[in-house]
Amino acid sequence: MEPKIDISPIAEWGLNLTYPLIIAGPCSAESEEQVFTAAQALASDGRVKVFRAGVWKPRTRPGGFEGAGEKGLQWLKRVKDETGLAVTTEVAMPQHVEQALKHDIDMVWLGARTTTNPFLVEQLASALAGTNIPVLIKNPITPDLELWIGTIERLWRSGITRLAAVHRGFHPYERSRLRNIPKWELAIDLKSRIPSLPIICDPSHIAGTASLVPEIAQRSLDLSMDGLMVEVHPNPAVALSDARQQLTPNAFLQMLSALTFHQSSSANNEFTDFLGQVRNKIDSIDQQIIELLANRMRLVEQIGEFKRNNNVTIFQLRRWENILESRIECGKKLGLDEEYIKSLLQLVHKESIKKQAEILRSNRLTNGE
Ligand code: PEP
Ligand code: MN
Numbered sequence: 001m002e003p004k005i006d007i008s009p010i011a012e013w014g015l016n017l018t019y020p021l022i023i024a025g026p027c028s029a030e031s032e033e034q035v036f037t038a039a040q041a042l043a044s045d046g047r048v049k050v051f052r053a054g055v056w057k058p059r060t061r062p063g064g065f066e067g068a069g070e071k072g073l074q075w076l077k078r079v080k081d082e083t084g085l086a087v088t089t090e091v092a093m094p095q096h097v098e099q100a101l102k103h104d105i106d107m108v109w110l111g112a113r114t115t116t117n118p119f120l121v122e123q124l125a126s127a128l129a130g131t132n133i134p135v136l137i138k139n140p141i142t143p144d145l146e147l148w149i150g151t152i153e154r155l156w157r158s159g160i161t162r163l164a165a166v167h168r169g170f171h172p173y174e175r176s177r178l179r180n181i182p183k184w185e186l187a188i189d190l191k192s193r194i195p196s197l198p199i200i201c202d203p204s205h206i207a208g209t210a211s212l213v214p215e216i217a218q219r220s221l222d223l224s225m226d227g228l229m230v231e232v233h234p235n236p237a238v239a240l241s242d243a244r245q246q247l248t249p250n251a252f253l254q255m256l257s258a259l260t261f262h263q264s265s266s267a268n269n270e271f272t273d274f275l276g277q278v279r280n281k282i283d284s285i286d287q288q289i290i291e292l293l294a295n296r297m298r299l300v301e302q303i304g305e306f307k308r309n310n311n312v313t314i315f316q317l318r319r320w321e322n323i324l325e326s327r328i329e330c331g332k333k334l335g336l337d338e339e340y341i342k343s344l345l346q347l348v349h350k351e352s353i354k355k356q357a358e359i360l361r362s363n364r365l366t367n368g369e
Helices: 032-043 070-083 094-102 118-128 145-157 184-193 203-207 210-222 249-258 274-310 317-333 338-366
Strands: 021-025 050-052 086-090 107-110 135-138 163-167 199-201 227-231
Touching: 021 032, 032 050, 032 070, 032 249, 050 070, 070 086, 070 094, 094 107, 094 118, 107 118, 118 145, 135 145, 145 163, 145 184, 163 184, 184 199, 184 274, 199 210, 203 210, 203 227, 210 227, 210 249, 274 338, 317 338
Parallel strands: 021 050, 021 227, 050 086, 086 107, 107 135, 135 163, 163 199, 199 227
Antiparallel strands: none
16 A cells, blocks of 8 residues: 655745746856856746756766856855745755755755665655755656655655656667657656646756757646746856757747646646546657657668678568567567567568668669669
């Protein structure tokens, strides 16, 4: 039996927040000037209620910009005092919590790498116990719903009732159009498991490219998410982290105006509508199937070039028989009809042969044959 988690509504977090919750600001706090330029542009608009900036940055490889540290917290405190925006930053160690509280930070978030580690989450939950400071919990890097829920539970058990999840997508491993795969079906499942939990979408880390941020943001609103956390930098081209995905304040505010916000309601009609929920999951899975087919086609192209360069025939009967047999077997184990898998594979195979034939032909043409 899961413990009942009853999250306090955003409007009762004591920070004058409105629904849907709009959080924006640079990936990293880089300098006092950069932080202020961004904060002032965002505060003057009125729709943004929370200013974000990372002061401790988790970098995949050592040697990059690792954040401004405590200095950054002083800049955030100034933003709070001078603009009236609430401020938030990432905490990944108990010392971060201690320093964030010391500098009057309004809200903290746990990053994707932190949510992945229950030992660390437990330490952070202890450091936060008794504060009831709002905590945003990003999804873990891997699409593991239990790990995400586990982190929420650990914070809940330490007395934090002001919680929200941040959906920032999952590591794709293979190259994909988006930096992180949204796998919307997981966010939908999270909402059904903890209906009172607000879920905020971070379209910046899902998209990875500034031009794709608006379409991800819209998709999340169409799925009745409760807000957005967007990376905004005064001059993204020179950003010290996540340069490709940050929007200028102007582009961000234009995006906000162009987005369709649906009837806001914390009851989240769409999430409680079973048919809508299931259809949304199917849409997300279909999108992933198409991405996988595209990845498969890229590999087919590589093989096509290899065959051309080595003068090997395109169609290899033994390989094709093998594919059919092993995939049908696999499908059967999963309860899928043999004929269904066979026709699907024939379609995929036909397109692969066509592609490889094109590769062969294009070579002949360039060689003037
Ligand atoms: C960030 O928000 O800048 C960040 C590092 O996010 P994530 O933990 O989602 O990678
Ligand atoms: Mn970032």
